[in-house]
Amino acid sequence: MSINWFKYSAPSSFYPLAGKVAPWFAFTAAILFVVGLYLSFFVAPTDYKQGEGYRIMFIHVPAAWMSMFIYIIMACWAAAGMIWRTRLSSMMASALAPTGAIFTFIALWTGALWGKPMWGTWWVWDARLTSELILLFLYIGFMALESAIDDPRRAARASGLLALVGVINVPIIYYSVQWWNTLHQGASIKMSESGGMETSMTEIMLWTLLIMTFACWFYTIAIALTRVRSIILERESNNVWVKEMLQGER
Amino acid sequence: MKWVSSNISISVAIKVGFMFAALKCVISRDLTLAMRHRSDVLTTVFFFIIVVSLFPLGVGPEAELLRSMAAGVVWVAALLASMLALTRLFSDDYNDGTLEQLLLVPQPLALLVFGKILAHWLISGVPLVLMSPLLGLQFGLGSDALIMLVLTLLLGTPVLSLIGAIGAALTLGLRGGGVLVSLLVLPLYIPVLIFGAGAVEASASGMGAQGHLSLMGAILILALLLAPLASAAALRISVE
Numbered sequence: 001m002s003i004n005w006f007k008y009s010a011p012s013s014f015y016p017l018a019g020k021v022a023p024w025f026a027f028t029a030a031i032l033f034v035v036g037l038y039l040s041f042f043v044a045p046t047d048y049k050q051g052e053g054y055r056i057m058f059i060h061v062p063a064a065w066m067s068m069f070i071y072i073i074m075a076c077w078a079a080a081g082m083i084w085r086t087r088l089s090s091m092m093a094s095a096l097a098p099t100g101a102i103f104t105f106i107a108l109w110t111g112a113l114w115g116k117p118m119w120g121t122w123w124v125w126d127a128r129l130t131s132e133l134i135l136l137f138l139y140i141g142f143m144a145l146e147s148a149i150d151d152p153r154r155a156a157r158a159s160g161l162l163a164l165v166g167v168i169n170v171p172i173i174y175y176s177v178q179w180w181n182t183l184h185q186g187a188s189i190k191m192s193e194s195g196g197m198e199t200s201m202t203e204i205m206l207w208t209l210l211i212m213t214f215a216c217w218f219y220t221i222a223i224a225l226t227r228v229r230s231i232i233l234e235r236e237s238n239n240v241w242v243k244e245m246l247q248g249e250r
Numbered sequence: 251m252k253w254v255s256s257n258i259s260i261s262v263a264i265k266v267g268f269m270f271a272a273l274k275c276v277i278s279r280d281l282t283l284a285m286r287h288r289s290d291v292l293t294t295v296f297f298f299i300i301v302v303s304l305f306p307l308g309v310g311p312e313a314e315l316l317r318s319m320a321a322g323v324v325w326v327a328a329l330l331a332s333m334l335a336l337t338r339l340f341s342d343d344y345n346d347g348t349l350e351q352l353l354l355v356p357q358p359l360a361l362l363v364f365g366k367i368l369a370h371w372l373i374s375g376v377p378l379v380l381m382s383p384l385l386g387l388q389f390g391l392g393s394d395a396l397i398m399l400v401l402t403l404l405l406g407t408p409v410l411s412l413i414g415a416i417g418a419a420l421t422l423g424l425r426g427g428g429v430l431v432s433l434l435v436l437p438l439y440i441p442v443l444i445f446g447a448g449a450v451e452a453s454a455s456g457m458g459a460q461g462h463l464s465l466m467g468a469i470l471i472l473a474l475l476l477a478p479l480a481s482a483a484a485l486r487i488s489v490e
Contacts, residue, residue: 134437134440137433137436137437138437140433141433141434141437144430144433144434145420145421145430145433145434148421148424148425148426148427148430149424154487154488154490157487158420158484158487158488161416161420161480161483161484161487162416162420162434164480165416165438165480166438168476169437169438169441172441172469173437173438173440173441176440176441176444176445176465177440177444179444179448180444180448
């Protein structure tokens with residue numbers, strides 16, 4: 001059995017597909033979130049070193065992972081949009097950006113909340129924190145550029161190029177920040193505290209973390225598909241199929 | 251067969267000759283224009299000086315504190331000053347239609363863009379490099395650190411112009427382009443800032459700055475390679 005995947009690169013055929021699939025992803029995400037949150041609050045054991053406070057990790061770590069993954073995926077969509085000039089690719093890129101920014105923000109925020117009881121401070125100029133902050137700036141720049149350009153085609157291509165430039169820079173920024181940090185600071189506060197904890201992580205903690213990560217993945221897919229449907233309607237509103245479909249719904 | 255190949259090589263040589271002629275033409279044109287509007291160049295330099303001079307007023311005149319901040323302050327000011335000059339890089343050509351003509355020229359656009367960036371660096375980057383020892387002296391830097399400051403700025407300011415050109419090309423003709431360009435470009439400047447200021451600090455504290463300089467050189471080469479191509483692509487998107 002072969003499916004012609006390229007058929008779905010046309011917004012007109014992707015729109016109904018996304019509409020059909022998105023609720024399932026949302027449903028799965030909801031179940032995973034319920035299970036994951038239950039495990040993280042009631043089942044996972046208290047950490048011997050950090051007490052109950054470590055439980056924020058089950059939100060913090062998946063959010064941090066997602067923030068980075070989403071940027072890479074966004075850049076891949078942008079690259080696909082630049083290479084094949086498919087409208088849908090750039091729509092997917094712009095649908096992913098707000099979710100990525102939100103996850104970056106959640107990672108920073110929960111990191112601050114976690115840092116206060118563990119390290120006694122809200123913010124450290126640690127390499128990981130700094131590069132996460134810069135990632136947030138990159139997301140905001142991407143969205144700002146896109147919203148500043150009125151012509152949607154130009155907006156999509158310009159922000160796509162910016163995403164590609166950004167993704168080349170991400171490793172450079174990450175390593176430069178890391179080296180900067182090791183050169184600068186005497187280690188007044190050590191990040192390895194959390195690293196040390198991860199090695200002592202029990203199996204149930206690991207499973208909880210995995211479930212929460214998958215919950216975030218499915219949430220991202222669901223929300224991106226829903227958002228891309230709105231974007232499709234917005235950008236294709238002059239096309240015949242949109243008018244026909246809307247009339248059919250009426 | 252021989253005359254065919256020699257014919258090809260001649261035509262290649264002619265093509266390359268045209269390319270360099272075009273490059274030279276773009277550079278000399280931009281430099282001439284800048285010389286006719288000298289105040290633009292001076293504004294950037296004075297902005298640089300003023301920003302650096304504000305820091306002692308803000309944090310207090312303790313010599314020890316100022317010396318430890320000097321590299322970072324001068325570098326951040328250089329970042330801001332070169333960003334301020336970016337908006338001029340393509341906007342005049344865009345407004346009077348020259349840019350469209352540049353896009354139609356048979357020579358590769360990336361090369362012409364490279365010429366424009368080089369001219370822009372000569373106008374806005376080199377004055378900053380020349381001013382920096384004076385500002386470093388004001389902050390009480392030693393002679394080794396001063397030399398290092400000039401050296402890192404010499405390696406770093408071209409990178410600022412190269413990366414900045416991408417942002418300037420992307421925001422061409424947009425409302426609020428100036429503010430937007432800072433949002434796009436400043437995060438990408440961070441590695442240059444880190445290694446530039448780090449090198450000065452390392453040499454001031456007696457450690458070698460060889461590693462920092464090598465990394466800055468690597469970043470410069472990477473930027474030289476990729477930034478003109480990316481800026482050219484961005485210009486095509488913006489002007490289309």
